[in-house]
Amino acid sequence: MSAFMQAITDGILGGSVYALMAAGLTLIFGVMDIINIAQGILVVLAAYLSYALSVHLHLDPLLGLAITVPMMFALGTFIQWAFIGRLRGRERTAMSLLASYGVAILIEGILYQIFSGTPVSLQPYAWYSTATIHVFGFYLADIYLIGFGLAAVALAAIYLMLYRTKFGRSIRAIVQDRTAARLIGIDVNRVAALTFGIGVAVTALGGAVFGLTNTFNPDSGYDLISRLLSIIIVGGMGSIGGAAAAALFMVTSEELVNLWRPQWATAVYYVAIVIVLVVRPRGAFGRREARAQ
Amino acid sequence: MTGDATLAPLSVWTIAGRIGWPASNLLLVAALVAFPLVFTNPAVTTDAIDILIFVAMAAAWNTFSGYTGYISLGHMVFFGCGAYFTAIATLDWGLTGSGVFWLLPLAGLLGGVIAIPFGLVALRVRRHTFVVITIAVVFIFQQMAYNFGVTHGSSGINTPVFNFDPATYNNPFYYVGLVIAVATVAASWVIRRSRYGLQLRAIRDDEDRARGLGVQAMRVKIGALAFSAIPLGAVGGLYWLTTYTIQPPYAFNPLWDLTIALMAFLGGLGTVWGPVLGAVLVEGAQLYFFPQTGGSYLYYLVYGGLFLFVILGMPRGLIPTAAELIEKVQARLSREPPLAAAVSDGEIDAEIAGGTPAAVRAGESA
Numbered sequence: 001m002s003a004f005m006q007a008i009t010d011g012i013l014g015g016s017v018y019a020l021m022a023a024g025l026t027l028i029f030g031v032m033d034i035i036n037i038a039q040g041i042l043v044v045l046a047a048y049l050s051y052a053l054s055v056h057l058h059l060d061p062l063l064g065l066a067i068t069v070p071m072m073f074a075l076g077t078f079i080q081w082a083f084i085g086r087l088r089g090r091e092r093t094a095m096s097l098l099a100s101y102g103v104a105i106l107i108e109g110i111l112y113q114i115f116s117g118t119p120v121s122l123q124p125y126a127w128y129s130t131a132t133i134h135v136f137g138f139y140l141a142d143i144y145l146i147g148f149g150l151a152a153v154a155l156a157a158i159y160l161m162l163y164r165t166k167f168g169r170s171i172r173a174i175v176q177d178r179t180a181a182r183l184i185g186i187d188v189n190r191v192a193a194l195t196f197g198i199g200v201a202v203t204a205l206g207g208a209v210f211g212l213t214n215t216f217n218p219d220s221g222y223d224l225i226s227r228l229l230s231i232i233i234v235g236g237m238g239s240i241g242g243a244a245a246a247a248l249f250m251v252t253s254e255e256l257v258n259l260w261r262p263q264w265a266t267a268v269y270y271v272a273i274v275i276v277l278v279v280r281p282r283g284a285f286g287r288r289e290a291r292a293q
Numbered sequence: 294m295t296g297d298a299t300l301a302p303l304s305v306w307t308i309a310g311r312i313g314w315p316a317s318n319l320l321l322v323a324a325l326v327a328f329p330l331v332f333t334n335p336a337v338t339t340d341a342i343d344i345l346i347f348v349a350m351a352a353a354w355n356t357f358s359g360y361t362g363y364i365s366l367g368h369m370v371f372f373g374c375g376a377y378f379t380a381i382a383t384l385d386w387g388l389t390g391s392g393v394f395w396l397l398p399l400a401g402l403l404g405g406v407i408a409i410p411f412g413l414v415a416l417r418v419r420r421h422t423f424v425v426i427t428i429a430v431v432f433i434f435q436q437m438a439y440n441f442g443v444t445h446g447s448s449g450i451n452t453p454v455f456n457f458d459p460a461t462y463n464n465p466f467y468y469v470g471l472v473i474a475v476a477t478v479a480a481s482w483v484i485r486r487s488r489y490g491l492q493l494r495a496i497r498d499d500e501d502r503a504r505g506l507g508v509q510a511m512r513v514k515i516g517a518l519a520f521s522a523i524p525l526g527a528v529g530g531l532y533w534l535t536t537y538t539i540q541p542p543y544a545f546n547p548l549w550d551l552t553i554a555l556m557a558f559l560g561g562l563g564t565v566w567g568p569v570l571g572a573v574l575v576e577g578a579q580l581y582f583f584p585q586t587g588g589s590y591l592y593y594l595v596y597g598g599l600f601l602f603v604i605l606g607m608p609r610g611l612i613p614t615a616a617e618l619i620e621k622v623q624a625r626l627s628r629e630p631p632l633a634a635a636v637s638d639g640e641i642d643a644e645i646a647g648g649t650p651a652a653v654r655a656g657e658s659a
């Protein structure tokens with residue numbers, strides 16, 4: 001029973017970080033109608049950036065966020081400007097998916113060249129990565145609590161930006177109707193580039209927490225992206241709330257299955273996709289039109 | 294290709310094409326049959342088998358993804374299932390000679406059968422959601438291959454040495470690969486020229502309109518997916534027979550899914566010869582350069598870079614781009630305005646519905 005409750009707590013705390021990474025992915029989808037397959041490897045890239053800062057500058061991975069978040073934001077706008085934004089024509093959406101896959105492989109190759117395939121971790125570089133506190137009979141890892149806090153703050157910031165700022169209003173206008181948004185004077189390309197930047201910047205946070213809780217190598221991107229894609233499909237593509245709910249639900253389910261049959265834990269994601277597609281193809285909180293085109 | 298040419302007035306090019314094209318195809322096949330008799334070095338024939346496997350995969354993938362526009366990054370599912378089926382059946386039944394080749398049609402059939410539930414789930418959604426689902430299915434199968442006892446988990450299944458003449462050991466595998474590759478390309482050509490091929494391309498251009506015109510979209514799409522899965526299953530089996538082992542990450546390899554898509558895009562998506570050309574170029578380059586880079590991860594950079602270059606710079610692929618160039622040169626030579634390229638959407642719809650393009654266009658604007 002206590003193992004059961006522990007799994008649920010771990011699932012919710014760990015799931016919050018996936019919620020943040022998936023929110024970036026689903027935000028990009030909503031605005032640009034493309035899926036950024038590179039999101040997984042970008043998380044790994046961010047983790048390696050934190051790693052490099054820790055090793056060479058002895059910077060704490062969380063303080064390093066002050067550097068990695070702007071770097072990932074800049075990289076996101078660059079990817080949008082250099083590759084995604086240049087695609088034109090009828091096949092734009094399928095092409096953009098393949099282009100982002102191309103970017104992912106390019107980044108994977110660069111990471112292999114620089115860091116080789118040997119798994120590393122950020123754990124030795126932060127004192128809090130292995131500490132736990134004891135609350136109400138649960139052992140909570142400090143890093144999970146920190147990750148939960150960071151993810152909650154970042155998600156709240158994204159929410160406020162979307163619903164309380166003029167920029168957020170133009171994002172929502174584009175999500176509703178791209179052509180109409182352009183007609184009322186919204187610079188769609190500029191908003192798209194900034195949104196891509198924001199969607200990628202959250203991987204800096206995700207990467208730091210991921211690196212503090214896991215060992216990783218350049219190959220880890222595949223595992224991450226397949227989880228994130230399942231999360232946004234189950235949550236309903238384009239819905240940030242749906243992505244957050246799906247992330248918490250699925251990471252918790254994974255932790256629970258892990259108690260019972262560890263080797264099948266990651267199968268939770270794929271089973272959830274198949275069930276959702278058969279029962280409700282638009283996803284738990286998805287808009288109908290996101291699928292119907 | 295010839296279907297498009299009939300729209301153009303007879304020129305020297307089309308006449309030469311009508312006589313020269315079948316003749317050059319026959320010559321090509323004859324040359325491929327003679328190839329292992331001339332180049333007896335096993336290193337060369339091993340590479341040739343590899344290229345044939347990729348030609349068959351890219352051409353088969355194109356008959357589904359190229360013609361319907363549903364970009365599948367999940368065809369390795371059929372490949373991996375074919376490989377594991379062949380491996381398990383060979384060892385269980387103790388096959389040691391040419392009997393193993395009878396397993397390959399069964400492996401292909403298995404691929405086709407698996408494609409039906411795959412399609413029933415994945416083809417409920419379109420465009421990028423479809424692509425994402427297909428990626429996820431590859432990971433499901435990889436996971437199952439790791440966890441089921443029959444696939445021997447991560448240690449995989451080793452390939453035995455078969456009792457063929459060691460001097461020409463590769464030849465039986467080469468000829469089987471050649472048969473699969475030629476049959477796949479021929480089938481792709483037949484489909485492209487058929488009414489069925491028109492239905493597939495109508496779905497690519499506008500699925501809702503195609504359905505409105507009486508195309509039974511779901512049935513047609515699943516048929517195409519199942520058909521394209523057959524060669525994948527068969528070459529999966531052939532791959533296991535010619536390599537030394539099969540393991541989950543190589544049987545269900547997401548990078549190979551991208552590789553066959555890249556081949557088709559590079560040569561020309563939706564054309565008959567584009568994927569063939571793309572497969573020969575990409576796999577040939579890989580086989581040539583990979584040993585020289587010492588097996589490092591440089592090829593990730595090459596793949597990623599090439600992929601971005603093709604998609605951004607030449608999204609229609611080599612063959613359509615070259616055809617456009619030739620048309621421009623011809624038009625300049627004859628000082629006539631260039632003809633409209635290929636068949637437009639309206640004409641495909643019209644051919645299916647039996648109406649005229651003008652009527653369809655009028656109906657659309659009404």
